[in-house]
Amino acid sequence: MFDLSGRKALVTGASGGIGEEIAKILHAQGAIVGLHGTRVEKLEALANTLGERVQIFPANLSDRAEVKALGEKAEAELGGVDILVNNAGITKDGLFVRMSDEDWDSVLEVNLTSVFRLTRELTHPMMRRRFGRIINITSIVGVTGNPGQANYCASKAGMIGFTKSLAQEIATRNVTVNCVAPGFIESAMTGKLNDRQKEAIMGAIPMKRMGTGAEVASAVAYLASTEAGYVTGQTLHVNGGMAMI
Amino acid sequence: MGDIAERVKKIVIDHLGVDADKVSEGASFIDDLGADSLDTVELVMAFEEEFGVEIPDDAADSILTVGDAVKFIEKAQA
Numbered sequence: 009m010f011d012l013s014g015r016k017a018l019v020t021g022a023s024g025g026i027g028e029e030i031a032k033i034l035h036a037q038g039a040i041v042g043l044h045g046t047r048v049e050k051l052e053a054l055a056n057t058l059g060e061r062v063q064i065f066p067a068n069l070s071d072r073a074e075v076k077a078l079g080e081k082a083e084a085e086l087g088g089v090d091i092l093v094n095n096a097g098i099t100k101d102g103l104f105v106r107m108s109d110e111d112w113d114s115v116l117e118v119n120l121t122s123v124f125r126l127t128r129e130l131t132h133p134m135m136r137r138r139f140g141r142i143i144n145i146t147s148i149v150g151v152t153g154n155p156g157q158a159n160y161c162a163s164k165a166g167m168i169g170f171t172k173s174l175a176q177e178i179a180t181r182n183v184t185v186n187c188v189a190p191g192f193i194e195s196a197m198t199g200k201l202n203d204r205q206k207e208a209i210m211g212a213i214p215m216k217r218m219g220t221g222a223e224v225a226s227a228v229a230y231l232a233s234t235e236a237g238y239v240t241g242q243t244l245h246v247n248g249g250m251a252m253i
Numbered sequence: 254m255g256d257i258a259e260r261v262k263k264i265v266i267d268h269l270g271v272d273a274d275k276v277s278e279g280a281s282f283i284d285d286l287g288a289d290s291l292d293t294v295e296l297v298m299a300f301e302e303e304f305g306v307e308i309p310d311d312a313a314d315s316i317l318t319v320g321d322a323v324k325f326i327e328k329a330q331a
């Protein structure tokens with residue numbers, strides 16, 4: 009599809025469903041892939057499945073020192089990160105009037121602040137090399153909103169604004185910054201929904217089905233490619249037509 | 254030119270890809286050497302790395318020429 013031979017990619021949250029698919033597809037296109045996650049065993053299992061050209065980087069993204077160290081380590085050990093996929097994310101859902109400071113802070117810290125800090129570590133080397141692809145995995149709800157997810161939606165909307173600003177700043181250096189916004193995707197996150205919730209969601213999706221991690225990952229592979237060099241600051245929605253924006 | 258000046262000059266030549274003879278002490282990064290605002294930030298970061306000094310944003314704003322950079326670094330290292 010898109011040849012990524014020789015490119016070095018770092019995927020955060022690679023121990024999760026969508027992250028795993030992203031890592032697999034970048035690897036299948038020939039990239040050397042760094043897998044970040046918190047669950048070492050899952051990362052090791054994925055690394056074993058992929059075989060060659062893979063390395064794991066466990067880190068806790070809610071610890072700011074660990075985020076910085078992750079960036080430095082990945083840059084050094086992969087020999088320069090060309091493709092950064094900020095995919096890691098958490099939810100702490102609850103109706104807004106009952107949302108605690110902790111649930112707000114932890115979601116913003118992991119989903120947005122860690123993206124800022126990790127991207128800052130890796131952007132300057134990309135600028136120096138005059139090539140880079142930064143791909144942020146946001147969400148349809150970052151654009152549409154969703155009851156019970158004020159913290160999550162704020163973090164995902166923040167990611168889009170962050171993406172557009174950074175894209176403008178570093179466009180001349182041949183470093184593109186884009187978002188992929190999944191709709192409802194079969195994953196552990198949507199697996200928590202009950203049947204009634206699922207039914208309601210299907211009613212809102214023209215394709216009448218959930219998407220797959222591989223369908224999200226394909227969008228990432230495109231944005232990571234040389235061919236996507238003129239695309240920056242954009243959000244590519246992968247949502248079965250659920251929102252046409 | 255002293256050692257610091259030579260090292261500054263080398264960074265500027267490498268980063269901006271300009272001819273050595275253009276990089277005089279009075280040369281302005283933006284007006285004479287074709288740098289954009291991002292280049293000036295990158296130059297400041299490169300100076301920080303090379304000389305192990307910290308250049309705060311307000312000081313960085315006043316570093317407009319090769320000579321300004323040399324003077325700041327000499328002072329910071331004194």
